[in-house]
Amino acid sequence: MEPLIPSAPTRPQGGGRARVDDRAMFTAIVFVLTSGVAWRYLPPSFGVKYQTAHRRFSEWTAAGLWPRIHRAVLDELGAAGEIDWSRAVVDAASVRAKKGDL
Secondary structure: OHHHHHOOOOOOOOOOOOOOHHHHHHHHHHHHHHHHHOHHHOOOHHHOHHHHHHHHHHHHHHHHHHHHHHHHHHHHHHOOOOOOOOOOOOOOOOOOOOOOOO
16 A cells, blocks of 8 residues: 555655654554544554544545555456456436426
8 A cells, every 4th residue: 555655745844753654553444433432542563643543544544545445456456356246336326306396
């Protein structure tokens, strides 16, 4: 995933704290997303503060990281013949169309 992660924005004024390692951030974010735990309950064993993890998650979401990772995983699995598309499921919702003004 490392090549897909956006580079850190530069601070025009320079200085500031050192940016937390992307690998540690990615691990912490994936833990929160897969476990369902609230951001504030991110275990300290990750070495990442929950506020920083949430901020980085927001940055990466705005940069479109998650769809790129999804596509890369599908491409890699597809190239290896590991995807059985006969078992794909499409989720949709149907609602009644209203007549007249919306």
